[in-house]
Amino acid sequence: MSGGDACSCLEREKPPIKREWVVWKLRFNTSAFNGYKVTPSDYSTVHCQVCGKVWRTKAAYVDELFCDRPENSRYWKQTEGAIA
Numbered sequence: 001m002s003g004g005d006a007c008s009c010l011e012r013e014k015p016p017i018k019r020e021w022v023v024w025k026l027r028f029n030t031s032a033f034n035g036y037k038v039t040p041s042d043y044s045t046v047h048c049q050v051c052g053k054v055w056r057t058k059a060a061y062v063d064e065l066f067c068d069r070p071e072n073s074r075y076w077k078q079t080e081g082a083i084a
Contacts, residue, residue: 004055007048016061020049023067 006012011019025045030036044062047054 003043003057005053006055006057007046007051007053009048009051009053011048011050016064019065021065022047022049023062023065024054026062026067 007021011021023044024047025041027041027044029039029041029043029045031039042058043056044058045054045056046062046065047068
């Protein structure tokens with residue numbers, strides 16, 4: 001299950017690594033419900049830079065997408081000097 005309207009433009013037909021999709025929140029959530037605290041989640045927030053759609057998904061392809069902020073990425077957290 002995902003939240004929001006997922007991209008339906010031509011980007012969807014490309015391999016994930018070549019899509020103009022950016023991960024805004026990688027497996028975390030912030031909302032008024034949890035006091036805007038960072039809360040771990042199975043879902044990630046993705047943005048299509050072509051059509052502008054934003055949605056949440058727990059699909060595996062998010063691991064192949066670019067993160068808009070390096071600290072949003074689990075890979076960033078595994079490097080030296082990273083925010084853990």
